[in-house]
Amino acid sequence: MLDYRLLAALAAVVETGRFDLAARQLLITQSAVSQRIKQLEERLGQVLLIRDNPPRPTPAGRRLLTHFRQVRLLENELPASLLAEDTEATTSLPIGINADSLATWFWKAVRPLLDEHELLFDLRVADQDVTERLLRQGEVVGCISATSKPPQGCRAGYLGTMVYRLCAAPSFHQRWFPTGLTLSAAARAPVAIYNRQDALHRRLLERSCGRAPRRWQAHYIPSQEAYNTLIVDGYAYGCIPEQQCRPLLDNGALVDLAPHAPEPVRLYWHSWNLRSSLLRELEQTLQRGAKILLLQEEHPEG
Amino acid sequence: MLDYRLLAALAAVVETGRFDLAARQLLITQSAVSQRIKQLEERLGQVLLIRDNPPRPTPAGRRLLTHFRQVRLLENELPASLLAEDTEATTSLPIGINADSLATWFWKAVRPLLDEHELLFDLRVADQDVTERLLRQGEVVGCISATSKPPQGCRAGYLGTMVYRLCAAPSFHQRWFPTGLTLSAAARAPVAIYNRQDALHRRLLERSCGRAPRRWQAHYIPSQEAYNTLIVDGYAYGCIPEQQCRPLLDNGALVDLAPHAPEPVRLYWHSWNLRSSLLRELEQTLQRGAKILLLQEEHPEG
Numbered sequence: 001m002l003d004y005r006l007l008a009a010l011a012a013v014v015e016t017g018r019f020d021l022a023a024r025q026l027l028i029t030q031s032a033v034s035q036r037i038k039q040l041e042e043r044l045g046q047v048l049l050i051r052d053n054p055p056r057p058t059p060a061g062r063r064l065l066t067h068f069r070q071v072r073l074l075e076n077e078l079p080a081s082l083l084a085e086d087t088e089a090t091t092s093l094p095i096g097i098n099a100d101s102l103a104t105w106f107w108k109a110v111r112p113l114l115d116e117h118e119l120l121f122d123l124r125v126a127d128q129d130v131t132e133r134l135l136r137q138g139e140v141v142g143c144i145s146a147t148s149k150p151p152q153g154c155r156a157g158y159l160g161t162m163v164y165r166l167c168a169a170p171s172f173h174q175r176w177f178p179t180g181l182t183l184s185a186a187a188r189a190p191v192a193i194y195n196r197q198d199a200l201h202r203r204l205l206e207r208s209c210g211r212a213p214r215r216w217q218a219h220y221i222p223s224q225e226a227y228n229t230l231i232v233d234g235y236a237y238g239c240i241p242e243q244q245c246r247p248l249l250d251n252g253a254l255v256d257l258a259p260h261a262p263e264p265v266r267l268y269w270h271s272w273n274l275r276s277s278l279l280r281e282l283e284q285t286l287q288r289g290a291k292i293l294l295l296q297e298e299h300p301e302g
Numbered sequence: 303m304l305d306y307r308l309l310a311a312l313a314a315v316v317e318t319g320r321f322d323l324a325a326r327q328l329l330i331t332q333s334a335v336s337q338r339i340k341q342l343e344e345r346l347g348q349v350l351l352i353r354d355n356p357p358r359p360t361p362a363g364r365r366l367l368t369h370f371r372q373v374r375l376l377e378n379e380l381p382a383s384l385l386a387e388d389t390e391a392t393t394s395l396p397i398g399i400n401a402d403s404l405a406t407w408f409w410k411a412v413r414p415l416l417d418e419h420e421l422l423f424d425l426r427v428a429d430q431d432v433t434e435r436l437l438r439q440g441e442v443v444g445c446i447s448a449t450s451k452p453p454q455g456c457r458a459g460y461l462g463t464m465v466y467r468l469c470a471a472p473s474f475h476q477r478w479f480p481t482g483l484t485l486s487a488a489a490r491a492p493v494a495i496y497n498r499q500d501a502l503h504r505r506l507l508e509r510s511c512g513r514a515p516r517r518w519q520a521h522y523i524p525s526q527e528a529y530n531t532l533i534v535d536g537y538a539y540g541c542i543p544e545q546q547c548r549p550l551l552d553n554g555a556l557v558d559l560a561p562h563a564p565e566p567v568r569l570y571w572h573s574w575n576l577r578s579s580l581l582r583e584l585e586q587t588l589q590r591g592a593k594i595l596l597l598q599e600e601h602p603e604g
Contacts, residue, residue, distance in 0.1 A: 017498055024516050090492075090519050102525045107532070114537055120492060122522045190392075190422060196319055214326050217392050220424045223404045224527060230409070235416050 003043075007068045009036035010048055010057070014065060017054035066138020069094070073141060073276055091278065094122040096131030096143030099194065100162060101267065103224040104243045106144075109289020113282060127197040135270055141279060142271035148300070150270045159267045159286060160294025163242040165249070166204055166257040169234035173255045176237070181257045187213030192230050192238035195222045200239045204263040239263060242295075266300045305345075309370045311338035312350055312359070316367060319356035368440020371396070375443060375578055393580065396424040398433030398445030401496065402464060403569065405526040406545045408446075411591020415584060429499040437572055443581060444573030450602070452572045461569045461588060462596025465544040467551070468506055468559040471536035475557045478539070483559045489515030494532050494540035497524045502541045506565040541565060544597075568602045 012022035013033060023030040041048050048061035057065055073091065097106060102125060113119070124134055131143040136151040150156035168177065168189075176189035186205055193201060193216070205212040219236050221227040228244060230236045232253060240254075242262070248254040269286055271279055314324035315335060325332040343350050350363030359367055375393070399408060404427060415421070426436055433445040438453040452458035470479065470491075478491035488507055495503060495518070507514040521538050523529040530546060532538045534555060542556075544564070550556040571588055573581055 015498070027516060092520075099525060102523075102528045107528050111535070111537075120519060120521050122520075123524060123528075124522075125524045196317070214329060217422060218394075218424075219422050220426075221404075222425060222427045223401060224525065226404045226409050226425075233413070235413075 006040035105293035159290040168237035192236035308342040407595035461592040470539035494538035
């Protein structure tokens with residue numbers, strides 16, 4: 001059987017990114033942390049950790065850590081009486097999530113879970129198209145993803161659909177889109193894009209204009225707040241979730257550039273296929289919340 | 303002399319993260335993109351690009367790209383008459399910035415620059431302690447950093463100080479800190495931390511309590527909005543910038559757990575040491591804005 005004390009040292013180094021912080025977390029010395037990882041590597045005959053800054057697991061190390069996190073999650077559900085004293089740390093749930101979900105509906109949906117359980121969220125923000133990689137690599141126990149098919153060993157369920165609208169301030173609309181949304185106007189006008197993985201506006205324009213422009217005049221603004229401000233202040237156009245743009249469209253602070261072509265992003269909850277009651281409860285809580293907070297389509301793709 | 307057409311292909315692949323998007327941006331075929339990079343590598347006798355997903359530059363490739371970006375920035379300042387037609391793309395300024403600056407003062411400070419110039423912001427969000435690495439690696443032309451000493455080839459100037467306060471909702475304060483801020487209470491109470499690079503709360507507690515707890519009960523919430531909500535809703539305590547917590551402290555929605563030990567973070571603007579008038583103007587605009595929006599200390603460290 002694996003020596004989980006050694007695995008815990010590996011996990012602490014990877015999770016804190018530093019040997020001294022790992023030592024502090026485990027209440028042992030820094031050299032004991034190094035020794036434990038070395039010992040584990042010698043027993044398994046494989047390098048598990050790349051001693052870089054920050055240290056990173058090798059593929060073998062990553063596979064072990066996935067396993068370790070699963071064990072830790074299951075262990076946290078044992079009755080308290082079965083646990084040794086030093087395992088009483090609160091369960092921490094590593095979850096992959098897209099920035100828009102976190103800024104709009106996620107917190108409202110999961111809040112009830114925090115009222116019921118002592119647990120901690122460990123959120124990793126990434127684009128909805130890439131959160132799944134975190135799950136596949138075992139860095140998170142569940143993720144919000146835009147694909148309906150879960151990776152091997154995981155299960156998936158439809159949560160709901162976020163609807164994005166292509167918005168601009170009225171002054172921006174007049175200056176850059178005097179004859180409405182055309183391909184050439186979309187190429188010339190400054191557009192706000194969250195980051196380089198963000199392909200929403202491209203997809204929306206492909207549907208509205210037949211194809212997307214080859215070049216963009218793009219501001220890259222990886223902050224939900226600053227992104228929306230740039231658009232509301234009239235310096236760019238861009239895709240804003242319905243939940244955030246609706247009141248601004250209704251009071252005339254924003255104009256919908258493509259009212260007949262909102263872009264739907266279907267969100268799915270993917271998680272490890274474990275018999276963990278906490279994971280199951282998280283899933284149910286998210287689904288209950290999403291039913292109220294997201295658009296529910298009858299036949300989502302996939 | 304270097305063939306900048308080949309360098310542009312390398313830059314496009316690294317910046318878009320994909321060969322097909324690079325091809326689209328350069329208006330050439332995907333195989334022409336590959337050939338150009340290959341040709342550049344053959345001429346220089348070095349591998350410049352790691353063909354991974356996404357493709358990444360080697361150290362040599364990174365060095366070349368830094369140079370390419372500097373040339374591009376300077377070229378954009380030539381009079382329009384001197385430029386060939388296909389170089390007329392709007393100047394894009396890659397800047398490294400910490401999430402809190404972006405969420406609070408940065409946009410208000412730089413707005414005047416957008417009123418004067420046609421330019422685009424390409425913002426990379428990272429912790430204030432690590433944005434400088436982006437500058438050193440040449441991925442940004444300037445960055446907001448917490449260190450006063452610029453890397454080689456760069457200049458630095460003090461912008462101002464962001465002040466953080468350790469806040470909690472009144473109900474949370476009553477439940478977890480009934481006898482005030484003590485080390486053991488700080489270790490037991492759930493704390494909101496932006497991400498694993500974020501050391502603000504640790505530094506603040508080291509100053510208030512003599513040392514920081516060895517273990518945390520930490521929620522990791524890498525979204526400014528969700529982070530603040532978690533604290534305001536009474537599920538965690540954590541560090542909030544003065545600009546955001548002041549109104550909530552004043553109206554009683556939050557309590558300051560360490561009123562006599564706010565944590566100052568001194569911010570500096572670092573940029574390449576180039577004779578670029580645009581870079582100089584950005585610096586001046588930021589400094590003017592920071593004078594109003596940030597605390598100005600007379601003798602900042604360093």
